[in-house]
Amino acid sequence: MLDSDIQKYPAMPLRDVVIFPGMVAPLVVGRKKSARALEYAMKERSLIFLVTQQDASIEHPKPKDLYQCGVLTSVMQLLRLPDGTIKALIEGKRRAIVQTYREDDEFFHAEVREAHNEHTDSADLPVYNRELEQVFERYAKIEKNIPVEVLKSVRALNNPALRVDLICSHLRLGTATKQEILEIFHVPNRIRRVLEILYRELELHELEKQIDIRVKKKMNESQRHYYLNEKVKEIQNEMGQAGDDFQELQEALQEKDLPESVRKKAERELSKLRAMPPMSAETTVVRNYLETIISLPWVEKDEANIDIEKAESILNQDHYGLKKPKERILEYLAVQTQVNKLKGPILCLVGPPGVGKTSVCKSIARAMNRKFIRLSLGGVRDEAEIRGHRRTYIGAMPGKIIHSMQKAEVVNPVFCLDEVDKMSVDFRGDPSSALLEVLDPEQNYAFNDHYLDLDYDLSQVFFIATANNLHGIPLPLQDRMEIIRLNGYTEEDKLEIAERFLLPKQLDLSGFAKDDIQLSKEAVLEIVRRYTREAGVRNLERTIAAVCRKVARDRLKNKKPKQTYLLSYQSMSEYLGVPKYRFGLAEAHDAVGLVTGLAWTEVGGELLQIESVLMPGNGKMTVTGKLGDVMQESAQAALSYVRSRSMRLGLDVDFYQKLDIHVHIPEGAIPKDGPSAGITIATSIVSALLKHPVDRQLAMTGEVTLRGRVLPIGGLTEKLLAAKRGNITRILLPAENEKDVEEVPAKIRDHLDITFVDHVDDVLTKALILPEEEQLFKNVPLENILKNVALSAHNTTVHQ
Incomplete structure (x- = not known):
């Protein structure tokens, strides 16, 4: 090989394309550096060095990603397309070997040596040249994609080097093979390599013809539809491959x-x-x-040695609080260590968003040293998504349960069924019913997926479902699971979680060192009280992340990367803006007709302000605040109780005929329903009628009957937590809920003065603030009560 002097040219990498000398080809270029290199070569009338990438998937190749041998090429024409790409027409000139690359902001620059053809005067070259022409003509007859013009050009060329390069540019070869031929500078050897390829293609074509003849001889009319199958077998036999396609x-x-x-x-x-x-x-x-x-895994499983102390340490390390769920999990692990086989338990973690239900499932898997898989059931409407489709349907596939087990690769993973209360029912079936077999320990050893149509053993799977509320889970499904409630976090909990988990995590994600940002306890409390209102900590984490982002911006703006930011509660308004919520929902003054109730929502407990006003009228009662049917009925029941006690309360028997009563529950945009506001509405109405204020430090919850009995309610922990969060000190609860108070964490109930009541008379006595020595209920003879009741009934009839 003879080398010329080193020359410098613009360079452009190519994907899946090898350019040969003498080859004219169109290129569509989208990469900006490549486009600039072409434009420079066109403008300066310079050659451009085109070289192929070793890996076509690399978007921004480096010199190490390119082959050493390429082609110096002239740019004949450039056309910029509307989408910003460039279409270029190029012509290959001469081979070249790259010496060095230099990359700048514009494009690649390459210093190259031209590589000349070797042994062009070899004595056997004319023989090779004639053979190449003849073999290529035979190849062109069987290869339909080669135009007649190419065959004419090959015949017209006498130069062996140009002829073999032209032929190579029209052969259907892989990039690596073409690059190999490009790098052969010895012309006789280059022709020999191309002849080998052409001979092989001709032999394969001839062999295919023979196989066709052989197969057709074997066929008869009844075997005609097996033609392709027999052909494949004959090909395998000719290639010496034993066996068949399967x-x-x-x-x-x-x-x-x-x-x-x-x-x-x-x-x-x-x-x-x-x-x-x-x-x-x-x-x-x-x-x-x-x-x-x-x-699918059928018998493969994780053989994990369970260490109870280690498991407890992992659970405590990953999550703060959550005592009861941790105890239940550790109990299961303890039993499993003592028996050879234990049916997988089915737990259901129920709690408000953001309390850590899904992350608890991950920690369980880590504690047990098992695979973890998660399946979100939110919005699932089709039963076939759980059980799969029968194979008679086009596009049939297994259900989500079997598909998840494929990903798990073991028969005993920890399987999280997330948002199980968010499944829907429509004309396609009830997916919750399909889960009954999955979550029943007596049946799931033989789960039958419609696609699989085989019994699959799910009994070793540790199923954990998560939900925000039990109302969305059908009762048969609840019956198959052990319900474990995850309560909302207190302020003390959130302080610990923010310090141990949330702030370190967000500092790391935002590129800060451990002590670059220090949030005081008061600052975290300010975020909890005035910028978030939730039972969990999801919004708390987002708000801390927002503080970290704003600090990052300040640090870069002030160019003080080593500065430590000490953030107090006064800093929060600077970083987070105007507070979103008013902390401390207890009223500043005792008010007539205004009572604080306790409500449960999917995001935790809330304080509910209920107010009543009286106006001259004719007995109309209005209840507003976007209320459901059950709460509307509770208001009617509360008014009926007040009417039944009117004389003992010192009211006229027909008081309701002279007044209109308006009961309003603010935050009307939020839907509210349920019976537990009954005693709160009754107290509000009585307070407005008697003009006695209600203790602002008191909150209550309970369902009321027409006779004034107070019935039990649910969501007790969330409601008491909301009371503690809202600076409420006294609570009135139904007497039947006294047993449930033991389930409430001590750090919540110890700060509250809880009184249990079984009748609305007790509620009114404890809630209304009366002048000294004044009694709420009057002693009225029974005959007067009966006489006034009869008079009231007569007046009502006349009025109607």
């Missing part, structure tokens, strides 16, 4: 540890597959089915 599936089934019933089914399907025409649609269905069986 050898790989056969070996995989033999190696897979399968139950006997599953193995028999799989072997029957494989036999059926062998007899099918390869191009049949059913062939793909059966092949996918066999691959599903092979990919």
Whole structure:
């Protein structure tokens, strides 16, 4: 090889394209540096060095990603397209070897040495040249994609080097093979390599013709639809390959540890597959089915040595609080260490958003040293998504349960069924009903997916469901699970969680060192009280992340990367703006007709302000505040109780006929429903009628009956937590809820003065503030009460 002097040219990498000398080709260029290199070469009338990438998937290649040998090329024409790409027409000139690359903001620059053709005067070169022309003509007859013009150009060329390069540019070869030929500078050797390729293609074509003849001789009229299958077999026999197209599936089934019933089914399907025409649609269905069986874990499982102390340490390390869920999990692990086999338990973690239900599931898997898989059921409407589709349907596939087990690769993972209360029911079926078999320990050892149509053992799976509320879970499904409630966090909990988990995590994600930002206790409390209102800590984490982002901006703006930011509660308004919430919902003054109730929502407990006013009228009662039917009925029941006690309260028997009563529950945009505001509405009405204020430090909850009985309520922990958060000190609860108070964490109930009541008379006595020595209830003879009741009934009839 003769080298010329080193020259400097613009360079452009190519993907999946190898340019040969003498080759004229269009290129569509989208990369900006490549476009600038072409424009520079066109403008300066310079050659450009085109070189192929070793890996076409690399978007921004470096010199190490390029081959050493390329082609110096002239740019004949450039056209910029509307989408910003450039279409170029180029012509290859000479081979060149790169010496060094230099990359700047514009494009690649390459210093190259031209590589000349070697042994062009070899004595046997004319012989090779004639042979190349003849063989290529034979190849062009069997290859339909070669134009007649190319064949004419090959005949017209006498230069062996140009002829072989032109032929190479029209052969259907891989990039690596073309690059290999480009790098052969010895012309006779280059022609020999191309002749080898052409001879091989001609032999393969001839062999294919012979196979066709052989197969057709074997066929008769009844075997005609097996033609393609027989052809494939003959090709394999000619290539010396034993077996058939299904050898790989056969070996995989033999190696897979399968139950006997599953193995028999799989072997029957494989036999059926062998007899099918390869191009049949059913062939793909059966092949996918066999691959599903092979990919599923049937006996493979994690053999984990459970260390109770280590498991407890992991749970405490990952989550603060959550005492009861941790105890239940550790109890299960303790039992599992003592028995050889234990049916997987089915737990359901119920709690407001952001309290850590899903992350608890991950910690359980880590504590047990098992695989963890999560399946979100939110919005699932179709039963087939759980049980799969039968194989008779086009596009059939296994359900989400089986698909998740494929990903787990073991039969005993920790399986989180997230948002189980968010499933919907429509004309496609009830997906919650499909879960009954999955979550029943007495049935799930033989779960039957419609696609699989085999019994699959789910009994070793540790299922954990999560939900925000139990109302969205059908009762049969609840019956199959052990319900564990995760309560909302107190302010003390949130302080600990922010310090231990949230702030360190957000500092790391924002690129800060451990002590670059220090939030005081008061600053965290300011965020909790005035910028978030939630039972969990999800919004708290987002708000801390917002503080970190703003501090990052300040640090870069002030160019003080080493500065430590000490943030107090006064800093929060600077970083987070105007507070979103008013902290301390207890009223500043005792007010007539205004009572604080306790409500439960999906995001935790809330304080509910209920107010009543009286106006001259004719007995109309209005209840506003976007209320559901149950709460509307509670208001009617409360008014009926007040009317029944009117004389003992010192009211006229027909007081309601002279007044209009308006009961309003603010925050009207938020839907409210449920019976637990009954005693609160009754107290508000009585306060307005008697003009006695209600203790502002008191909150209450309970359902009321027409006779004034106070019935129990739910969501007790969330309601008491809301009371503590809102600076409420006294609570009135139904007497039947006294047993439930023990389940409330001590750090919540110890700060509250809780009184249990069983009748609304007790509620009014404890809630209304009366002047000294004044009694709420008057002593009225029974005959007067009966007389006034009869008079009231008469007046009501006349009024109607």
